[in-house]
Amino acid sequence: MAESWNWTRDSKLCFVTTGATAPFTALIESVLSPSSIQTLRKCGFTHLLVQYGSAKDVYDICSSAARLHIQDNKQDGEIIIDGMDFNSEGLQSQFKLVQKSKGLVISHAGSGSVLEALRYQIPLIVVPNIGLLDNHQEELAVAMERNQYLLRGDVQDLASAIRKSEGFRIKMSQFPPVTSGEHRETKSFAAIMDETMGFMD
Numbered sequence: 001m002a003e004s005w006n007w008t009r010d011s012k013l014c015f016v017t018t019g020a021t022a023p024f025t026a027l028i029e030s031v032l033s034p035s036s037i038q039t040l041r042k043c044g045f046t047h048l049l050v051q052y053g054s055a056k057d058v059y060d061i062c063s064s065a066a067r068l069h070i071q072d073n074k075q076d077g078e079i080i081i082d083g084m085d086f087n088s089e090g091l092q093s094q095f096k097l098v099q100k101s102k103g104l105v106i107s108h109a110g111s112g113s114v115l116e117a118l119r120y121q122i123p124l125i126v127v128p129n130i131g132l133l134d135n136h137q138e139e140l141a142v143a144m145e146r147n148q149y150l151l152r153g154d155v156q157d158l159a160s161a162i163r164k165s166e167g168f169r170i171k172m173s174q175f176p177p178v179t180s181g182e183h184r185e186t187k188s189f190a191a192i193m194d195e196t197m198g199f200m201d
Contacts (some may be wrong), residue, residue, distance in 0.1 A: 013103040014040055015094045015164075016050045017113050020086045024108045027127050030155040031106060032062035032081070034069050039159040040075045041070075043166055049094065050083045052138065059083045095120045104165050106153060109137035113160040118149060119167035123165045124174065148173040 052059035
């Protein structure tokens with residue numbers, strides 16, 4: 001687990017969260033694919049931590065293949081891969097490690113995970129689950145990307161979003177936004193979502 005990793009000043013963590021309920025196996029498969037692993041290493045990432053939830057079997061298969069790929073391509077650099085189950089106490093310790101290492105979070109498009117990650121002002125790639133019937137996740141991700149809160153990722157090509165995240169850190173918008181004026185007030189998350197999605201009064 002991350003707590004037992006040998007952290008140095010050069011450590012850089014990519015943390016992936018796939019949600020607590022329906023398993024997002026396509027995201028696990030995508031982040032552990034050769035193209036994503038290669039891109040993470042080229043971007044200087046030293047650690048990859050995947051929260052697999054109820055899809056441990058998929059994680060085990062994909063992480064084993066990813067480790068073999070790393071062994072066969074050692075010239076591209078090392079990256080330590082680890083996994084964790086759903087944690088009912090939240091993901092604060094993982095987000096703090098990402099923040100400390102100037103790393104990256106890749107998340108499913110659940111509003112709880114998105115909100116928690118954004119509070120840490122860390123680069124965030126949100127990957128909508130296009131397999132869902134009523135796909136508000138896609139609308140949310142597109143609208144939030146338009147306002148430069150996060151990057152929208154695609155399971156078919158996660159590597160391109162990982163590359164973009166390197167420059168995104170310096171231009172991402174503050175979240176939550178603060179209203180202007182002498183007495184500034186922070187809006188509720190629901191109000192920000194309504195505004196971002198265009199549901200204005």
